[in-house]
Amino acid sequence: MKRMLTIFAVFSLALMCGYKLGKESAHKSVKSNPPTPSLFSDSVVARTETPSWQKAFANIAKRAEPAVVHIRAVRVVADPFEQLLHEFFGEPLPRREGIGSGFIFRNDGYILTNFHVIEGARNIRIGLHDKTELTATTVGADPWLDLAVLKVNTNKLLPTLEFGDSDAVEVGDWAIAIGNPFGLGQTVTIGFINAKEREFESVEGRRSVHSYIQTSALINPGNSGGPLLDLNGRVIGINTFIYNPAGERFGIGIGFAIPINTVKALLDRLMRGGIVEHAYLGVVVESADKPEVARYGIKPREGALILKVHPQSPAANAGIQAGDIIIRFNGKPIHSGINLIREVWIAEPYSEAVIELLRNEQLLKIKVRLGRAQM
Template identity: 40%
Template sequence: MRKAFVMLSVLVALVSSFALVNPDYQSPIVAVVEACAPAVVKVEAVKTVTSPYFDPFIEEFFRRWFGYSPFGGTQRATSIGSGFIFDKEGYILTNEHVVGGASEITVTLLDGSSYKAEYIGGDSELDIAVLKISAQRELPTVPFGDSDRVKIGEWVIAIGNPLGFQHTVTIGVVSATGRRIPKPDGSGYYTNLIQTDAAINPGNSGGPLLNIHGQVIGINTAIINPQQAVNLGFAIPINTVKRFINQLVETGKTQKAYLGVRITTVTNELAKALGLKVNKGALIVQVLEGSPADKAGLKDNDVVVKFDGVDVSSDAELVSLIHSHVPGDIVEIVVNRNGKEIKFVVTLGAASDEQAPSSISAKEFVGLIVDEITPADRETYSIPTSVNGVIVRQNKGSLGLQVGDVIDQVAVSGQRYTIRSLSDWNQAVEKVKKGDFVAIFAVRKNARLVFSFTY
């Protein structure tokens, strides 16, 4: 017995000799999470989606015996994302791809309280949206930081709802800044992103990327396919978002900057053909007269290689960078002109200053919603001034027309109509009757296209 007691005393002495290292230490990340997590919300958005048809025989079986088909038609689906309260009045920031087109939006706070959210406005190109909830209490908020001061290697914390696991916290560092990646739908690029190795998964979209001071420096928005790579997440810089918040809160829409150029991507073949001194960038095909670019001194055949400190390698990237600013912003543009790099300071304008909106409403036809061409459209879609017509804003039908295509002719049973304005478009489509053969002629990237059908 005495021997056992002695052995126990020795063990206690040994254990006590291994004192805790940093016994009073608490990670600063704990303090950030405690301060910021209450303002992070889970976002559930109910949308109506069209599912692909599975098999005609199976579909007919379900319709005959169960009264519906689970494989085709429209169905309700719920997408899950994240967001954060940035104003005590209940305004919430999230991604447009999380809530865009939703018929019902619900947000849930850390304490379990849920609210129906109102969609205030959003922008699909920037992938940002503002929601609002009404609560009979003071709501927690998170402050904005300065993403322009972010340094590679500094600690960052992501809070969100990956795969529905509410208020999951991950940490990492800023891996890089100024990144660009293509959007999943092929509509352009996310530009000037913050890259992080903090784990970001589906459901994190719209949540905050925080610095060690508990300030939002970015909105988590994209990941690389886990089958291709891991620990590659991307966030929209909060300084980009801050430029548009007031617009979204006040009007529900964004007004983006306008440079006033037609551009195309520099390729090796183009560089050799034109004798350019660089093999990447955005070639200015045309400077629009009286535009901000014209006033600043940019010229045809200049190659834009840097925009506001970010390297430019394609026309789509330059357009995305321009559209990340608001009218009146002052930016520095670096061009290569005959082998020499020249810097220009440009005050960006607004397309609305160049052309007043039309007072005529366009008639929707076979799912096509069209509009007058604006100077910003010519810049965004590289439409020459020699091409006139109406531009496709939306295609809800089955024709192969895309947003940005210019319709310049409509043929109805052998009769051709030249389209130069919304008035021309309305007059042409009004003449179409059931059974008519219709052809729509369009221009896309300087290519002529025709789409024909029986109405």
């Protein structure tokens, strides 16, 4: 009995010591690790701030939006029978209204957009950011490169966007698109530069010679002609078309923009008025980096392989031959066949060009007097 009482006393003493040590440990733990505040506590709300990058996007949108315009292009769409009714009986011709976007690049009312936005339009109306609506005229257009300059007359100076440098853009950079999708009104979307120098033989039935910027900033019908901006709020491209493998007319995050450096190279000619004329070289080309060029006994490499030279063309007169690989045009590297066509078309008709090419692995430099393309 005495032995059992001794064991019970020791056990009780251990329990009391354990309780005291646990209480002190818990007390210290509370002091050193305060409880996490509730999501709704004042301390959390007080520490919540808008991230600086989020403010940057908002500031760019505020600065850029006043210079972005909405475009309504009214076209007459009539079949031969409707045309006869109009001519003999004065019946009104059916009209179709297209929508698009653009941006002001000169404060006296000059606007850049895509040619397909205003193609065939009888009347072009421009909606400004302040809800003013003005009639526009077409100053100059380039159907092949899908560019147009419009002009509105106004007594006030208009806000403008600055041109950036599309060559300096890198894959992974942020991109901001502003436009008028589906005619809903001004809309801002944000994404990345996903790729550069995307090339297509044709775009929506048109032959394409552009090297496009690909972006995930969402573009939809109505965005065409609007600006693609960098984080400085400068224009790096003109949003032009979307890719949707299902054939649907809405964006899925794969959009393409004409690089602004291509636009800058043509802007003087667009401002002269009328339809832009292009230079002519007189060759049929293929990209030299494709595996099938091996059948010509050539190792695939970057450049434009000459498949055919048209007789009495500028190329023929300069001594360019089938099998030559053009690697530079006026000092610019040539990466593909489309790349060469684009550089030729950007050049002034009748200007002199310097072409560097490989012939039997020998580097040659040839001067060519370009002609004028028959459009």
